[in-house]
Amino acid sequence: MAFDPGTIPGSLLQEYAKGRCGLLVGAGASVGAGLPQWGDLLRQMVAEAKDNVGISDEKVSDYESLIDQGRYLMAASGLKTDLGSFFAGFIRRVFVDSKPAPTELHEAMAKLAQLQFVLTTNYDTLIERTFRKNDPDVTVCTFKDAGEVRRSLSSREFFILKAHGDATKSGDGIILTEQDYRNILFKEPAYQHMLATMFSMYTVIFAGASMTDPEVNLMLNYVASTFAPDSGPTHYALLTKEKINEVEKERWFKDFKIRVIPVSSADEYAELAEFVLALAASALPV
Numbered sequence: 001m002a003f004d005p006g007t008i009p010g011s012l013l014q015e016y017a018k019g020r021c022g023l024l025v026g027a028g029a030s031v032g033a034g035l036p037q038w039g040d041l042l043r044q045m046v047a048e049a050k051d052n053v054g055i056s057d058e059k060v061s062d063y064e065s066l067i068d069q070g071r072y073l074m075a076a077s078g079l080k081t082d083l084g085s086f087f088a089g090f091i092r093r094v095f096v097d098s099k100p101a102p103t104e105l106h107e108a109m110a111k112l113a114q115l116q117f118v119l120t121t122n123y124d125t126l127i128e129r130t131f132r133k134n135d136p137d138v139t140v141c142t143f144k145d146a147g148e149v150r151r152s153l154s155s156r157e158f159f160i161l162k163a164h165g166d167a168t169k170s171g172d173g174i175i176l177t178e179q180d181y182r183n184i185l186f187k188e189p190a191y192q193h194m195l196a197t198m199f200s201m202y203t204v205i206f207a208g209a210s211m212t213d214p215e216v217n218l219m220l221n222y223v224a225s226t227f228a229p230d231s232g233p234t235h236y237a238l239l240t241k242e243k244i245n246e247v248e249k250e251r252w253f254k255d256f257k258i259r260v261i262p263v264s265s266a267d268e269y270a271e272l273a274e275f276v277l278a279l280a281a282s283a284l285p286v
Helices: 010-017 027-033 038-052 057-068 072-083 086-097 104-109 126-131 146-154 167-172 178-187 189-201 214-226 246-256 266-282
Strands: 021-025 117-120 139-142 159-162 203-207 235-240 258-263
Touching: 010 021, 010 203, 010 266, 027 104, 027 126, 027 266, 038 057, 038 072, 038 086, 057 072, 072 086, 072 178, 072 214, 086 167, 104 126, 104 266, 117 126, 126 159, 139 146, 146 159, 146 189, 178 189, 178 214, 189 214, 203 266, 214 246, 235 266, 246 258, 258 266
Parallel strands: 021 117, 021 203, 117 159, 139 159, 203 235, 235 258
Antiparallel strands: none
């Protein structure tokens, strides 16, 4: 079943037409390109640690148990430490050297001409490669570039923010663990202000971001701590209708002011791209 454009909230259409929207892209957007989500990435890290570092079979079993239980952040912390100097090379091989190709969803995102920014927790280069087909000079920042983000926001110039690092620059910092995230909050105070500004001034649309992903939760909990959840704009999350219930919808709105827009998981989440295309078309002249 195709996505029904009539289900897009009118308030979201208005904010997008005014250029007051940003897009938050999570790991789910890259799955169609063959890249791993949290559980699979951590299992690959376990194999890497066993092959290159020689962790014991017992430790392998412990990591697998943590991953199976969904205790991703604890497993990630231990694995990043175990991999040590091998970690940067591992990230590059998985997210860059594998040569993933942009998907229909990425191509659809590039048609959102009224966006102010794309904020992503992904390490891959799929988003910037797609947007640079239209604009080779599009600004791409990481969490270390708060000054450039402020400049782009103040000048209303579109930019891409890779909030948790860039796999092509993995030696400069990849945010994977809870400790990593705490470190940038304390050591990069401009980053705190940057995130708070983006979420308090712009409507953010979540695409390909499971609200159970650890990195999304880390960001949301920080943002929610910086201003009252009932202030600022309403945000919107495209979530799988088969996996979200009414209680969860209510909590996302009351706790984070995020309104859920259900989409189907059929045909590899084809409705995600259809939603993006419908939103893009809504602001075109008739």
